[in-house]
Amino acid sequence: MRLQKYMAKCGVASRRKSEELIAEGLVQVNGRIIIEPGLVIDPDKDVVKVNNKIVRLESNKVYIMLNKPVGYVTTLKDEKDRNIVTDLIEGVNERIYPVGRLDIDTSGLLILTNDGDLTQKLTHPSNKIVKRYIAVVEGVPNRIELERFRNGLRIDGRKTSKASVKIAKRYEHDSILDIEIYEGRNRQVKKMCEAINHPVKKLKRVSIGEIIIGGLEIGNWRYLDQEEIDYLKSL
Numbered sequence: 001m002r003l004q005k006y007m008a009k010c011g012v013a014s015r016r017k018s019e020e021l022i023a024e025g026l027v028q029v030n031g032r033i034i035i036e037p038g039l040v041i042d043p044d045k046d047v048v049k050v051n052n053k054i055v056r057l058e059s060n061k062v063y064i065m066l067n068k069p070v071g072y073v074t075t076l077k078d079e080k081d082r083n084i085v086t087d088l089i090e091g092v093n094e095r096i097y098p099v100g101r102l103d104i105d106t107s108g109l110l111i112l113t114n115d116g117d118l119t120q121k122l123t124h125p126s127n128k129i130v131k132r133y134i135a136v137v138e139g140v141p142n143r144i145e146l147e148r149f150r151n152g153l154r155i156d157g158r159k160t161s162k163a164s165v166k167i168a169k170r171y172e173h174d175s176i177l178d179i180e181i182y183e184g185r186n187r188q189v190k191k192m193c194e195a196i197n198h199p200v201k202k203l204k205r206v207s208i209g210e211i212i213i214g215g216l217e218i219g220n221w222r223y224l225d226q227e228e229i230d231y232l233k234s235l
């Protein structure tokens with residue numbers, strides 16, 4: 001099996017992201033750093049380490065939801081030595097990885113798992129799962145700005161697909177928006193709010209499809225129940 005495919009199967013990251021990790025020199029096979037992707041490995045014999053930790057195909061799959069606090073990164077390793085979300089998951093022996101990402105200053109629902117197939121499915125751009133966010137933004141958007149947000153606007157040279165937005169609360173200088181998007185582009189909500197001239201001050205993800213953060217306290221985590229797991233696999 002090719003190295004990046006093996007890494008993706010183990011849940012480390014998508015194949016493309018795994019290629020980046022390889023190019024960054026974070027991956028070892030049998031103690032040797034591999035820079036070129038495409039190396040064929042034998043999952044039964046070769047020892048693969050990512051970021052100095054062994055990764056293996058785990059038969060015991062775990063599925064977790066975390067209410068991510070601000071100040072934590074969703075990457076595997078941080079050059080600036082910032083806090084990593086997996087530091088918050090104590091007592092789980094399996095190596096789990098975040099499904100998709102949240103910015104360091106975004107809080108809320110993050111799913112983590114060692115099920116690489118599910119991660120790849122959920123993060124694939126063709127999979128248009130609704131993600132709901134609550135955003136505190138500067139000012140109060142008017143009707144035209146809200147329509148632009150809903151109909152799609154150009155960010156990073158490409159139009160966003162249809163989105164929902166409602167004003168949940170108005171204050172004198174800020175407002176709270178209830179937002180639903182179906183894509184997972186980099187810093188998408190912030191860029192969309194910036195594009196209508198209402199920059200985000202605070203952002204929280206509250207649901208991914210039917211998986212809802214509910215009353216889970218910030219910084220806490222729990223295992224997903226069987227119904228939630230079956231639902232995610234059905235997407």
Ligand code: URA
Nearest residue numbers: 103106187188189190
């Ligand atoms: N959109 C953003 O801008 N940031 C996130 O963390 C998630 C969605």
